[in-house]
Amino acid sequence: MKTDLFGTRRDDPIGPGAMILRGFALDPAILADVAHIAGISPFRHMQTPGGRQIGVEMTNCGALGWVSDRHGYRYEPDDPLTGRPWPEMPAGFLRLAQEAAAHAGFPGFRPDACLVNRYVPGVKMGLHQDRDEADLDAPIVSVSLGLPATFQFGGPQRGDPVKKHALEHGDVVVWGGPARLAWHGILTLKRGEHPLTGATRINLTFRRAR
Numbered sequence: 120m121k122t123d124l125f126g127t128r129r130d131d132p133i134g135p136g137a138m139i140l141r142g143f144a145l146d147p148a149i150l151a152d153v154a155h156i157a158g159i160s161p162f163r164h165m166q167t168p169g170g171r172q173i174g175v176e177m178t179n180c181g182a183l184g185w186v187s188d189r190h191g192y193r194y195e196p197d198d199p200l201t202g203r204p205w206p207e208m209p210a211g212f213l214r215l216a217q218e219a220a221a222h223a224g225f226p227g228f229r230p231d232a233c234l235v236n237r238y239v240p241g242v243k244m245g246l247h248q249d250r251d252e253a254d255l256d257a258p259i260v261s262v263s264l265g266l267p268a269t270f271q272f273g274g275p276q277r278g279d280p281v282k283k284h285a286l287e288h289g290d291v292v293v294w295g296g297p298a299r300l301a302w303h304g305i306l307t308l309k310r311g312e313h314p315l316t317g318a319t320r321i322n323l324t325f326r327r328a329r
């Protein structure tokens with residue numbers, strides 16, 4: 120267990136290759152960067168390949184952005200909404216993702232994609248695997264900001280037991296290696312008001328897509 124000057128950081132292993140880094144992402148500059156990104160590539164509801172609207176609003180930054188539409192899930196260098204490249208990944212995002220990965224045992228992480236998810240109360244993300252990436256050797260780094268949420272985390276098989284973990288503002292989940300294809304999701308967000316984000320939760324998911 121490690122603690123910073125303020126005593127707010129704590130390592131919380133949740134299985135082989137998976138760890139919650141409590142209080143690892145408390146720099147207020149992160150939310151300013153999210154606002155900057157959303158000013159260039161706005162949050163939007165994407166469509167599933169089946170034509171349903173995804174409840175979580177999304178945008179991206181970095182060389183590649185995750186998109187979903189009638190043609191499927193994939194990574195694209197340009198935002199289909201603006202026709203322009205996704206906003207650059209802020210230096211602070213890259214540093215945070217690399218430091219979190221290294222801290223959890225995955226040195227040398229070079230994310231080229233950052234999906235930014237925005238949840239409002241009543242919205243959830245069902246259990247899924249992150250498997251649209253070419254490089255499954257790289258871990259996933261997932262940053263929670265704003266309203267608290269319940270994270271579900273299972274194993275690489277659909278039927279593996281799933282545990283619930285409370286995620287709060289500033290927590291970072293890292294999973295890779297034996298946990299890289301773990302099923303995971305977010306339970307329906309409860310109503311609330313966060314001093315920094317209001318009635319929303321923001322998640323940053325850093326990945327090596329190519």
Ligand code: SIN
Nearest residue numbers: 236244261305322324
């Ligand atoms: C995701 O799995 O893409 C998002 C997880 C989260 O919102 O914490």
Ligand code: FE2
Nearest residue numbers: 247248249303
């Ligand atoms: Fe995911």
